Structure formats: structure tokens, C-alpha cells
Amino acid sequence: MEDLLTSGYSLKGIILHSYAEVPHYLQGNPFIIKGYRNTLSASQCIQSLLVWSNESINVWTHIIGFLIFLLLAVYDNAVTIPELQGSWTDHIIYTVYLSCFQFCMLCSAGYHLFCCHSEAACKRWLGLDIAGISIGLLGCYFPAVYYAFYCFQYWRNVHLVIVCTLMMLTIIVQLHRRFLTARWATQRLMLYISAVAYGVGPVVHWIYLNGGFQAPIIQKFVPMVCVMYVLGILALLFYATKFPERCFPGKLDYIGSSHQWWHIIVVIAFLWWHHCGLQFTEYRYSTACSQTWHAASL
Numbered sequence: 491m492e493d494l495l496t497s498g499y500s501l502k503g504i505i506l507h508s509y510a511e512v513p514h515y516l517q518g519n520p521f522i523i524k525g526y527r528n529t530l531s532a533s534q535c536i537q538s539l540l541v542w543s544n545e546s547i548n549v550w551t552h553i554i555g556f557l558i559f560l561l562l563a564v565y566d567n568a569v570t571i572p573e574l575q576g577s578w579t580d581h582i583i584y585t586v587y588l589s590c591f592q593f594c595m596l597c598s599a600g601y602h603l604f605c606c607h608s609e610a611a612c613k614r615w616l617g618l619d620i621a622g623i624s625i626g627l628l629g630c631y632f633p634a635v636y637y638a639f640y641c642f643q644y645w646r647n648v649h650l651v652i653v654c655t656l657m658m659l660t661i662i663v664q665l666h667r668r669f670l671t672a673r674w675a676t677q678r679l680m681l682y683i684s685a686v687a688y689g690v691g692p693v694v695h696w697i698y699l700n701g702g703f704q705a706p707i708i709q710k711f712v713p714m715v716c717v718m719y720v721l722g723i724l725a726l727l728f729y730a731t732k733f734p735e736r737c738f739p740g741k742l743d744y745i746g747s748s749h750q751w752w753h754i755i756v757v758i759a760f761l762w763w764h765h766c767g768l769q770f771t772e773y774r775y776s777t778a779c780s781q782t783w784h785a786a787s788l
């Protein structure tokens with residue numbers, strides 16, 4: 491099997507290459523030695539969905555992720571929210587954040603599928619992939635802010651406006667043709683750091699408004715937020731360190747490389763956030779605001 495997967499193996503006319511044989515824009519990870527597709531036509535890229543290459547798991551994890559969040563969006567709108575006798579705003583919140591997750595999954599799958607077409611296609615899809623990550627990330631804020639500040643309507647609206655502004659800024663900045671250039675590397679990093687770091691603000695504000703850590707609502711939901719941050723940090727560690735393949739160069743080309751772990755953990759993190767969102771929605775419909783405040787003041 492291993493021999494069949496090495497450089498030069500052809501299926502559907504698609505030949506796989508080694509790291510040394512591919513152009514610089516495909517040489518992002520020197521620890522992945524084999525299994526590269528190179529200069530395929532668009533239709534060959536689509537056919538390569540059925541070819542076992544070093545991008546197969548990257549593509550399929552996020553195609554499956556897209557289908558999961560699409561089905562969840564349909565199910566929640568058709569079954570979960572009506573069962574909870576939710577309002578039209580619940581439908582909007584669920585639709586918006588699950589669409590953000592789907593957009594993230596689609597852009598990522600598209601990038602990994604079409605990056606081997608040409609340098610121009612690779613750059614275009616990389617831009618979309620990066621935009622997808624930030625939109626998926628910012629999408630997490632919608633259910634969190636909406637349900638956490640449910641009983642503080644003024645602050646809920648303030649935070650929602652800030653999240654929408656951050657989302658618009660991210661999209662506008664990324665549309666700029668210089669966004670992916672090395673010159674803008676610092677601005678790019680600052681944008682992501684501020685999008686993630688912004689989350690600390692509403693969490694601290696939410697704890698303060700509810701009267702501190704002893705409030706039951708805080709004790710129930712803060713650990714859930716912490717799990718999300720742990721998953722995020724874990725995913726970023728894989729992404730940034732290229733571990734474990736840096737310890738086993740050429741051994742994890744097809745299965746087990748860092749980017750695959752990053753993809754899987756992102757899907758798990760979004761699923762976890764959806765689970766937390768459901769818990770929070772149920773809590774809001776089972777606990778009146780006056781009860782929340784009474785418990786907080788005890």
C-alpha cells in the first residue's frame with residue numbers, strides 16, 4: 491500500500507508527486523514528503539476527491555463538517571427551536587452562526603481541493619480559507635452574546651453591534667488585494683488576535699453583570715467557555731508547531747499530520763459550541779430573568 495502511495499502513482503490520470511517536485515506555493519510543510527497533487531485542471535481537482543493524496547483527509551473532514559452544520563441548521567430550525575417555543579430571533583441567531591460554520595468548512599475544503607490547480611487559484615482559495623476561519627470564529631460570538639446577555643438587552647445590543655462591526659471589518663480588510671502579502675502579515679495577525687481576544691471582554695462583563703463567580707448561571711456556563719478556549723489553543727498548537735510530523739518526517743504524509751488534527755479539532759470545537767448554545771437556549775427558556783438575578787444576589 492505504502493509503495494502505491496509514493497510519488498509517481500497514478501489514478502484517474504492524476505499523478506502524485508514528492509515535496510521536491512512541486513512548486514513553491516505547495517511547499518508549505520517540509521515534513522510532508524509524499525502524496526502531492528500538482529497543476530491539475532479544475533475537473534481533475536474535483537476527481538481527486540477520490541484519489542488518496544496528502545490533502546484527502548483535509549478536504550473530507552471539512553466537507554463532512556459542512557454537511558453536519560447544514561443538517562444541524564435544518565434540524566434546529568425545523569425541530570429544536572419550535573420544540574422550545576423559541577422566537578424568530580432564535581431562528582436568526584441559529585441560522586447566522588451555523589451559516590458562519592458552514593462557510594468556514596466550505597472555504598477550507600475548497601482551498602485544500604483546488605490549491606493544486608495553479609498559483610493564482612491557490613492564492614485566491616487561501617484568501618477564502620483565511621476569511622472562512624475568521625468568519626467561523628466570529629460566528630461563535632452570536633449565540634454566546636445573544637443568550638449570555640439575554641436579560642441585559644442594552645448590553646446585548648451593544649455587544650452584538652461590536653461583533654457585527656468586527657465581522658464587517660474582517661471581511662472588508664480581507665477583500666483588500668494586499669491582505670495576503672507579507673507586508674500585511676502583522677496587520678493580519680493583529681486582526682485574528684483581536685477577534686479572539688475580544689471574547690475575554692464580554693465574558694468578564696457577563697460575569698460582572700451576574701454578580702460574580704458564585705452565580706449559578708456563571709458556574710454552569712464558564713466551564714463550557716473554558717473548554718472552548720482549550721480546544722482553540724490545542725488546535726492552534728497543532729497548526730503552528732507542525733507537530734507530530736516534524737518528529738516523523740515523511741511518516742504522516744497521508745494520516746496523522748498536524749493540519750488534519752487542526753481540521754478535526756475545529757469541527758469538534760464548533761460542535762461543542764453548538765451543544766453549549768443548545769444548553770444556553772434551554773436555560774433561557776426554563777429560567778426567567780428575575781430568577782437569574784435572584785440567584786445571583788443570594
Ligand SMILES: [Zn+2]
Nearest residue numbers: 548598749753
Ligand atoms: Zn486547512
